[in-house]
Amino acid sequence: MYALLSITSGIAAGLIGFYLGVGVTAAVRAIFGESPWDTQLSITVGYVFGLVGWLMGVGMWGAWGREWFGLKTYARKAPGWQRYFVFNTDHKVIGIQYLVTFVVVFLLAGLLAMVMRAELAQAGNQFLSNDQYNAVMGLHGILMIAVAVAAVIGGIGNYAVPLMIGAQDMAFPRLNALTYWLNPPVAVLLLLTPLLGGLETGWTAYPPLSVLTENAQLLFNLAIITFGLTSILGGLNFIVTIMFLRAPGMTWGRLPIFVWSMFVASWLALLFTQGFAAALLMVLLDRALGMSFFNASEGGDPLLYQHVFWFYSHPAVYIMVVPGFGLALELITHFSRKPLFAYRYAVGGLLGILGLSGLVWAHHMFTSGMPNYLHGPFLALTEAISIPTGLIFLAGLGTIFMGRLWLRTPMLFAMAVLFNFALGGVTGIFLADVPTDIHLHDTYFVVAHFHYTIVGGEIFALFGAIYYYFPKMTGRMYNETLGKIHFWWMFLGFNATFFLMHWPGILGMNRRIADYQPSLEPVNLIISIFAFLLGASFLVFVYNMVWSWIRGPVAEANPWRARTLEWQTSSPPPVENFPAPPVVRGHPYEYGVPGSVHAVVPGAMPAGAPAGGGGK
Amino acid sequence: MGRHFVNVAVLWALLTALGIAVILTDFFPVVGAEYAEEFDGIFRLLAFMGVPVLTFVFAVVGYSFFAFRGREDAPEDGPAIFGRGWVPIVWLLVTGGLAIAVMIHPGLTGLAKLAADPDGYGWGETGADLVVDVTGFRWAWAAEYRDLGVTVTQAGGGELVLPVGKTIRFEVNSTDVVHSFWIPAFRMKIDAIPGRTTFMVVEPTEEGSYEEDEAFRVQCAELCGLDHAKMWMPVRVVSQAEFDAWVREHQSQQ
Numbered sequence: 001m002y003a004l005l006s007i008t009s010g011i012a013a014g015l016i017g018f019y020l021g022v023g024v025t026a027a028v029r030a031i032f033g034e035s036p037w038d039t040q041l042s043i044t045v046g047y048v049f050g051l052v053g054w055l056m057g058v059g060m061w062g063a064w065g066r067e068w069f070g071l072k073t074y075a076r077k078a079p080g081w082q083r084y085f086v087f088n089t090d091h092k093v094i095g096i097q098y099l100v101t102f103v104v105v106f107l108l109a110g111l112l113a114m115v116m117r118a119e120l121a122q123a124g125n126q127f128l129s130n131d132q133y134n135a136v137m138g139l140h141g142i143l144m145i146a147v148a149v150a151a152v153i154g155g156i157g158n159y160a161v162p163l164m165i166g167a168q169d170m171a172f173p174r175l176n177a178l179t180y181w182l183n184p185p186v187a188v189l190l191l192l193t194p195l196l197g198g199l200e201t202g203w204t205a206y207p208p209l210s211v212l213t214e215n216a217q218l219l220f221n222l223a224i225i226t227f228g229l230t231s232i233l234g235g236l237n238f239i240v241t242i243m244f245l246r247a248p249g250m251t252w253g254r255l256p257i258f259v260w261s262m263f264v265a266s267w268l269a270l271l272f273t274q275g276f277a278a279a280l281l282m283v284l285l286d287r288a289l290g291m292s293f294f295n296a297s298e299g300g301d302p303l304l305y306q307h308v309f310w311f312y313s314h315p316a317v318y319i320m321v322v323p324g325f326g327l328a329l330e331l332i333t334h335f336s337r338k339p340l341f342a343y344r345y346a347v348g349g350l351l352g353i354l355g356l357s358g359l360v361w362a363h364h365m366f367t368s369g370m371p372n373y374l375h376g377p378f379l380a381l382t383e384a385i386s387i388p389t390g391l392i393f394l395a396g397l398g399t400i401f402m403g404r405l406w407l408r409t410p411m412l413f414a415m416a417v418l419f420n421f422a423l424g425g426v427t428g429i430f431l432a433d434v435p436t437d438i439h440l441h442d443t444y445f446v447v448a449h450f451h452y453t454i455v456g457g458e459i460f461a462l463f464g465a466i467y468y469y470f471p472k473m474t475g476r477m478y479n480e481t482l483g484k485i486h487f488w489w490m491f492l493g494f495n496a497t498f499f500l501m502h503w504p505g506i507l508g509m510n511r512r513i514a515d516y517q518p519s520l521e522p523v524n525l526i527i528s529i530f531a532f533l534l535g536a537s538f539l540v541f542v543y544n545m546v547w548s549w550i551r552g553p554v555a556e557a558n559p560w561r562a563r564t565l566e567w568q569t570s571s572p573p574p575v576e577n578f579p580a581p582p583v584v585r586g587h588p589y590e591y592g593v594p595g596s597v598h599a600v601v602p603g604a605m606p607a608g609a610p611a612g613g614g615g616k
Numbered sequence: 617m618g619r620h621f622v623n624v625a626v627l628w629a630l631l632t633a634l635g636i637a638v639i640l641t642d643f644f645p646v647v648g649a650e651y652a653e654e655f656d657g658i659f660r661l662l663a664f665m666g667v668p669v670l671t672f673v674f675a676v677v678g679y680s681f682f683a684f685r686g687r688e689d690a691p692e693d694g695p696a697i698f699g700r701g702w703v704p705i706v707w708l709l710v711t712g713g714l715a716i717a718v719m720i721h722p723g724l725t726g727l728a729k730l731a732a733d734p735d736g737y738g739w740g741e742t743g744a745d746l747v748v749d750v751t752g753f754r755w756a757w758a759a760e761y762r763d764l765g766v767t768v769t770q771a772g773g774g775e776l777v778l779p780v781g782k783t784i785r786f787e788v789n790s791t792d793v794v795h796s797f798w799i800p801a802f803r804m805k806i807d808a809i810p811g812r813t814t815f816m817v818v819e820p821t822e823e824g825s826y827e828e829d830e831a832f833r834v835q836c837a838e839l840c841g842l843d844h845a846k847m848w849m850p851v852r853v854v855s856q857a858e859f860d861a862w863v864r865e866h867q868s869q870q
Contacts, residue, residue, distance in 0.1 A: 204839075206838070302809055386711065426670045433662060435655060
């Protein structure tokens with residue numbers, strides 16, 4: 001049992017590392033005459049040692065570490081399903097590892113949302129105390145942030161990008177495996193937070209509260225700094241892959257739009273994630289070593305954190321939603337059977353978002369008491385982002401208009417992205433505008449807005465992509481009827497829940513509260529009922545996925561008659577992706593152009609599927 | 617093709633009319649200050665500008681869903697329209713123009729008004745008929761009426777009593793973590809940050825109280841831990857005469 005061996009040796013080495021770290025801390029402290037145990041310091045050092053131990057134990061030692069000492073490396077060759085539980089460097093395996101992991105995390109965090117809506121169905125505290133509510137809310141927030149950052153990039157990106165550009169793998173396959181295996185400790189730490197007092201600060205972790213609060217915060221900081229590392233390393237890997245591993249003929253002007261969006265998101269991740277990590281590291285140092293970055297009485301400044309934090313965390317929403325845009329446009333093009341409208345403008349839109357995203361962070365701080373002269377520039381720059389975003393809409397709407405829409409489940413989700421994000425974008429204007437934001441800031445209006453953009457924009461695209469790539473990943477077809485039921489159920493549940501949620505925000509319901517004013521009870525009850533409806537829709541999804549993966553009918557290599565490269569090989573593809581290196585001859589989206597060819601894959605096409613240029 | 621454009625335009629107009637009808641309903645909380653009217657006006661204006669944009673997307677997506685269905689069994693290719701001509705340029709000009717318009721008005725003009733009139737409303741540091749020092753701490757508010765010798769606290773069952781028609785400057789502080797001082801009826805909030813003083817100037821225009829409308833309350837709007845949800849205190853706006861009487865009563869008690 002390679003899978004069992006890999007995981008248990010990872011856990012064992014991790015625990016040994018942890019205790020070693022605690023021991024080293026105790027020894028060093030003893031030399032200076034301090035007590036051997038200091039909660040902040042011992043756990044931090046123990047975690048760092050434990051993390052290295054976990055990685056080595058889970059397979060990094062054999063596949064990579066031995067090399068550093070001049071020894072021969074080896075890889076655990078695990079058969080069948082067991083390959084998902086070892087230090088596997090195949091990007092397709094890693095993509096599925098990411099996807100399954102984060103879909104599970106998504107469902108778990110969704111369950112927490114159900115708990116919150118149950119508590120909020122009535123005014124007063126029903127079954128959660130205030131601190132329990134804060135813990136549930138904080139965990140829901142950070143787990144969903146992790147899903148939004150990693151599910152599309154780590155899951156769909158890892159799986160599809162090398163295939164779409166005609167590469168054999170990512171540029172740094174071992175780094176890719178390392179990136180994935182950093183995630184389980186993050187999940188474990190976050191899930192342990194309720195045992196150490198629960199998160200009190202939400203996912204934003206504003207000091208001084210995050211410095212003063214329970215030790216759950218320590219686990220949170222360690223987890224998220226690690227998670228930031230996965231983002232940075234993943235971003236680096238994608239940038240190098242897309243720049244240097246494109247097949248012959250795959251010029252920048254022929255790059256599929258999803259690859260472009262991954263390129264942009266990877267730059268965002270590489271450039272900005274350190275902001276979040278640095279902010280949380282400063283909180284950690286304040287907690288563990290009393291460094292007073294944010295302690296006003298010692299000369300620190302709480303606003304420093306907010307600037308550094310939002311310098312990452314606003315670009316982070318584009319790390320989330322830009323690959324969502326890319327996926328939506330990708331699916332819309334294939335299912336409209338029409339070229340992507342204004343391709344170059346859509347790419348320009350993505351690059352425009354990249355350029356502007358680092359210049360808007362302080363719109364999260366309009367009421368923070370920062371200098372008044374900052375409000376104008378941040379208002380204007382924030383609203384300017386609607387211009388590149390508008391180009392994404394131009395491409396999407398221009399493609400479906402006059403198309404031959406093939407309304408399968410992935411297409412429904414992709415069209416819903418345009419619908420939902422339009423609303424999320426328009427409500428964003430109210431929050432970018434300082435006079436309206438003064439009232440709406442930190443209310444349920446904001447909660448509704450960001451769920452519309454991130455869930456409506458990215459998560460809908462993610463589910464569309466899961467259905468789209470299901471036959472490619474598993475070799476089997478999902479059930480179309482159940483897929484459509486899931487879509488309509490989720491779409492209606494989502495819009496009913498979150499459209500209504502703007503209203504209590506305007507009326508004066510602040511966010512992150514276990515209890516609210518009695519007059520807000522009726523609208524909250526209705527929101528809760530719709531939220532339960534939304535939550536239930538995922539039962540259909542889970543059933544469809546599990547059943548189809550085991551029992552679904554065998555899929556064709558290219559069930560969608562799509563022209564991009566990932567569909568010009570077998571489903572699932574061989575380890576080396578293509579039997580021979582593909583050669584790209586033309587644009588990927590020339591639907592309706594007689595005789596057009598995107599790429600030629602020598603000897604690749606299985607019988608019964610149309611060839612690489614099958615647009616006729 | 618022309619038929620489709622007409623149909624989309626009609627659908628767009630209908631959806632926009634529907635959206636405008638929704639905006640025209642009264643969905644705001646009670647108006648308690650000069651700034652609240654300003655807020656409601658800007659909110660409506662932004663909604664008027666946003667609705668046609670929104671309904672344009674809805675109309676194209678919705679119409680395409682019904683009108684451009686291909687065959688379910690064997691997909692065929694649509695027309696090879698690449699969108700390389702004048703359409704993207706016009707789109708860029710229109711959306712860019714809209715973005716710049718909304719930036720200027722109500723964006724920067726609203727901001728200018730906020731900044732130019734520190735005595736009326738905004739974050740001015742000077743001028744006011746009455747100064748109240750507000751302190752946030754976990755998890756309650758305290759307000760000290762400067763020069764009047766009156767202090768009200770949330771813990772003591774206090775109520776923030778304010779005179780109508782006077783400008784009031786709140787100087788806001790925190791003793792521990794970040795809080796946010798928010799009165800929904802006034803549509804104004806400012807964070808309470810340890811180590812610095814922040815300012816908020818309002819002019820209540822209507823008498824009212826928490827008993828009449830829950831928007832008359834001081835609410836903490838920045839997550840501050842355990843009892844964040846319970847960190848609120850009622851607000852009562854009264855006439856100057858009633859306010860003076862209230863001050864005298866509290867001065868004698870304290």
